[in-house]
Amino acid sequence: MSMWKKREEREAYSGWRRIIRKRFELPDGRLVDFDILGAAHYVTVAAITQSGEFLLVKQYRPGPEMPLISFPEGAIDDGESPEQSARRELLEETGYEAGKIVHLKTFRSSYTDQLQFCLLATGCRKIADPKPDDDEFIEVFSLPEKALRQLLSKPQDDTFSNVGCGYLALERLGKLQP
């Protein structure tokens, strides 16, 4: 495996997101620059109610400029563990309290230092009204497992943004036979 050597790193942009410009020495000795997105790590929570339905949120998203559907998710606050963050985001966005939480997997991608922690919360029950952040206008709904599976697999759907986490949740629940 050819490793690269980092030679320089500087903040090239700082706003609501950050760009870190990194210079690497490639295995053949050439120097190449990359812009890396700097953003807080976040959790995505596949959450199942006591009656067995998956909790989903739908909200307008400023990147694609259209509503997207996702599991409850959000940035991890300073000092929080991924599980603590998952419990907080689930409660804030949906009003549901998580029962048991397990870690499904952590996703990295090529051009960001951001981590996405995927978790599964089972036995969730409604204990409050949603209290979303100031800039969130969220529609909360739930789907039975079969309808979630259809949403995950449907080629025409481009509105669900947690396909990997969804399949991992079904896998952990023993719903995908090998």
Next chain:
Amino acid sequence: MSMWKKREEREAYSGWRRIIRKRFELPDGRLVDFDILGAAHYVTVAAITQSGEFLLVKQYRPGPEMPLISFPEGAIDDGESPEQSARRELLEETGYEAGKIVHLKTFRSSYTDQLQFCLLATGCRKIADPKPDDDEFIEVFSLPEKALRQLLSKPQDDTFSNVGCGYLALERLGKLQP
């Protein structure tokens, strides 16, 4: 569903990646700014050889500063369809020619205008040596279906970056019974 109204948009940073600063009017009338990552659309190709193994590539990635494993993938060139791009990337990165290609799904995410097209290529056969781009130093290998499934689902692995596309490929191939 509460829609937002875009009031302004300007390029806030331009380098190897772009940042677009967008100002939105929220449903309650407040104005909020977001930084949106601007990057070319790209394809991810779950490719299966004629002997039934999945083609994978492993390369050092400048965001996490470690090697990641993925399906062959890359930016769509001007004028290319996702299928054309998938055939080109597969051939360049692995030396394999795709047989049949089908579209699995298109992923959007909240804070980028970039689209990820996931495709499945079957019946792939080796016709050349890999010819990766100048800054790619790629290790090509293949895994049988069972080993790919383990890589997808293993909670401890944080090196595989196409979990959603991998499950969609297995789903389309009829390998995930409901």
